[in-house]
Every structure is written in structure tokens, then in C-alpha cells.
Amino acid sequence: MADFYELLGVGRDASADELQRAYRKLARQYHPDINKDPGAEEKFKQVSEAYDVLSDPAQRKRYDAFGDDFRRVPPDVDPESWARSQRGRRSAPFDAGDIDLEDLFGGMFGGRRGWGPIPGADQEAELELSIVEAYRGGHRRLTIGGRTIEVTIPAGVTDGQRIRLSGEGGRGSGDAPAGDLYLIVRLLPDQRYRVEGRDIYADLPVSPAEAALGARLALDTPGGQVKLRVPGGTSSGKRLRLKGRGLRNGDLYAEVRIILPEKLSDEEHRLYEQLATLERGKSR
CATH class of the missing domain: 2.60.260.20 (Urease metallochaperone UreE, N-terminal domain)
Structure with a gap:
């Protein structure tokens, strides 16, 4: 298993903010909805697991003490005894006749003689x-x-x-x-939302008039309906950020999608023709 700190590209003394910045950068880089390279999804999962562990103070403490074995080591094991038992296992050549099971497991399980309860x-x-x-x-x-x-x-x-x-x-x-x-x-x-790391994205349908003049529109989010102010002159694809409405410290982004009417009434058709006349000759 790759070292969690190396996966995130941070030092072992990294602060919570440094961990979060490193995770967000890598999550955007490797998210399978964005990165179609083979192996990107697996890398994304590894990075997510690393951040989930290191962003939790209790799990980070156990990871620092026991490394890859932090989930398997019983909660009452002394880290120093565990480290000594691991050094002994790595330094000695494997020979079944030389293994002392009491020495091997004694430090791991509180010094109990023999196998004992496991x-x-x-x-x-x-x-x-x-x-x-x-x-x-x-x-x-x-x-x-x-x-x-x-x-x-x-x-x-x-x-x-x-x-x-x-x-x-x-x-x-x-x-x-x-x-x-x-x-x-x-x-x-989910047809309404997509997730990138801890950030959530949702489409915000906007009419041409609302995009041109500005409007306050309702948007359904996982946390309930909110009102958004769309500035005048907003283009399709613009992202409006709702801070803290993503997953655990993430944000929600409303992506503007300008929606044209499928069928124009006579009055709408006349007004659009007037608008087209006014726009002729303007630079795009």
C-alpha cells in the first residue's frame, strides 16, 4: 500500500489546511468524470482514502503509529512494542525452526503467553x-x-x-x-448532481432574458432549495459558487445553462427579430 502522505504529496507534519489543498488538487486531476486515462479512477480512490484517514485526527494518530496495519492492530497495543516486533520480523531471515511465537506475538497482544485469545x-x-x-x-x-x-x-x-x-x-x-x-x-x-471530490455541481436553467438582465432563481440542492442571484450579462457555462454546500467542507457550483424556448409565440418571434436587428454589426 502506498504511503498516504506520499499519495497526497505532503510532509508528515502537514496541517489540516495543507492536506485539504493537496487533496482538492489531486481529486480534480484524477476524478474519473474528468480524467479518462486508465488507472485514474483507482488513483482517485487511493487519494480519497488517504485524505479520509489523515483528515481524521484519531485515525491519523494510529496511521502514524502503525502504518499500513493501523486498521488491524488491536486498540490496546503499545506502538513501541509493535514497532519492535515488526523490526524483528523484517531483520531476521525466515526459518520456521527459528521463530519464537511467544516473542513474536507477545508484544503485539499485551504479553499474553502462548497464543491465548485472538x-x-x-x-x-x-x-x-x-x-x-x-x-x-x-x-x-x-x-x-x-x-x-x-x-x-x-x-x-x-x-x-x-x-x-x-x-x-x-x-x-x-x-x-x-x-x-x-x-x-x-x-x-444522480441526474441532478455530479460530484468531484468534495464539490457538488448542479445545472441552473436560465432563460435568455434572465441571463441578459439578471434574475433571482431557485435551485434545488442536496441541503434544500436556495435562491441564487444571476448577474446580468451571464454567459452559459458560468459557475456560481455556494460556499460550504458541498460534501464536508466542499462547495456547490451552479452551472448556468441558457435554455431557449422550443417554440416561440408570435409576440416572442417579433421581439427576437427586433433584438436581432439591434445586434447586427456588434462584435461578438
């Missing part, structure tokens, strides 16, 4: 959400492996983000704790 394994499952559900968060009842689980979905989750359910993974042996269950968020396609 914590349960972590598990993963996918959680499909609409963009509106992801924006608002909420509760969902899931049936996984014959068990019904109540899930609290944080507001603003993104595609590829992992939601950790402590103790809902594989069962441990004896009195050992169960593992954790990680739900991987998958955003469903």
Missing part, C-alpha cells in the same frame, strides 16, 4: 448512498452476515470513504474483542 478480524462491506443521503447523513439499518446493524452515517461522507463500526467485525476467540467493520461509501449516480 482478537477478531476486521471486515469490509460497501454502503451505497445517494448524493442527498451522503450530504445530509442519517441512519440506516443494514443486514450483514445474518446480523442487523444500525449505522449512523456522518453528514458529508464522500465516495470511497470508510465508516468504522467498532466491534462489528469478525468475532474474537475466547474473551478477545471483536474486530471492526468498515463500510466503504459508494455514491450512486
Whole structure:
């Protein structure tokens, strides 16, 4: 697994703002709706996972302590004992006759003699959400492996983000704790919205008169309807930004789409002819 800091191109002492700026830049670069190169989607998922972990202080602390194993190491393991056990495994040549299982697992599991109770394994499952559900968060009842689980979905989750359910993974042996269950968020396609990283985009239909003269128009967003001021002289394709209305610190962009009437009335036809006469000779 690639190092999360290297994936984002930041140092290990990067601030929250530096992490966010690096993520937004890479999310725009590798988003599969924009980048059609083979491997771009996988890179986008890796970058999203890296940011989701490092932007969470608790997960970042565990990642810094245990590296790629941060999800598998039980919560009561001492980081220094873990590091010593890993150095010993890497430095010694593999020889089954030389392995001391008590030394190998003693530091990892609190010094218990022999095998003892073994914590349960972590598990993963996918959680499909609409963009509106992801924006608002909420509760969902899931049936996984014959068990019904109540899930609290944080507001603003993104595609590829992992939601950790402590103790809902594989069962441990004896009195050992169960593992954790990680739900991987998958955003469903939506005709009204599209998502790039943490930003949401929505089309804003505007008539030619509204675009020319300006108007206040209603726009449905995942968080509810809002009123937008369209400045006079707005061209098709212009983006109007609604700060903070994306997914978890992201923004929403309303993209102006100038819509012509399919059929003109006699009066409209006459007025458009007058407008065309006035526009003749003007530079474009």
C-alpha cells in the first residue's frame, strides 16, 4: 500500500489546511468524470482514502503509529512494542525452526503467553448512498452476515470513504474483542448532481432574458432549495459558487445553462427579430 502522505504529496507534519489543498488538487486531476486515462479512477480512490484517514485526527494518530496495519492492530497495543516486533520480523531471515511465537506475538497482544485469545478480524462491506443521503447523513439499518446493524452515517461522507463500526467485525476467540467493520461509501449516480471530490455541481436553467438582465432563481440542492442571484450579462457555462454546500467542507457550483424556448409565440418571434436587428454589426 502506498504511503498516504506520499499519495497526497505532503510532509508528515502537514496541517489540516495543507492536506485539504493537496487533496482538492489531486481529486480534480484524477476524478474519473474528468480524467479518462486508465488507472485514474483507482488513483482517485487511493487519494480519497488517504485524505479520509489523515483528515481524521484519531485515525491519523494510529496511521502514524502503525502504518499500513493501523486498521488491524488491536486498540490496546503499545506502538513501541509493535514497532519492535515488526523490526524483528523484517531483520531476521525466515526459518520456521527459528521463530519464537511467544516473542513474536507477545508484544503485539499485551504479553499474553502462548497464543491465548485472538482478537477478531476486521471486515469490509460497501454502503451505497445517494448524493442527498451522503450530504445530509442519517441512519440506516443494514443486514450483514445474518446480523442487523444500525449505522449512523456522518453528514458529508464522500465516495470511497470508510465508516468504522467498532466491534462489528469478525468475532474474537475466547474473551478477545471483536474486530471492526468498515463500510466503504459508494455514491450512486444522480441526474441532478455530479460530484468531484468534495464539490457538488448542479445545472441552473436560465432563460435568455434572465441571463441578459439578471434574475433571482431557485435551485434545488442536496441541503434544500436556495435562491441564487444571476448577474446580468451571464454567459452559459458560468459557475456560481455556494460556499460550504458541498460534501464536508466542499462547495456547490451552479452551472448556468441558457435554455431557449422550443417554440416561440408570435409576440416572442417579433421581439427576437427586433433584438436581432439591434445586434447586427456588434462584435461578438
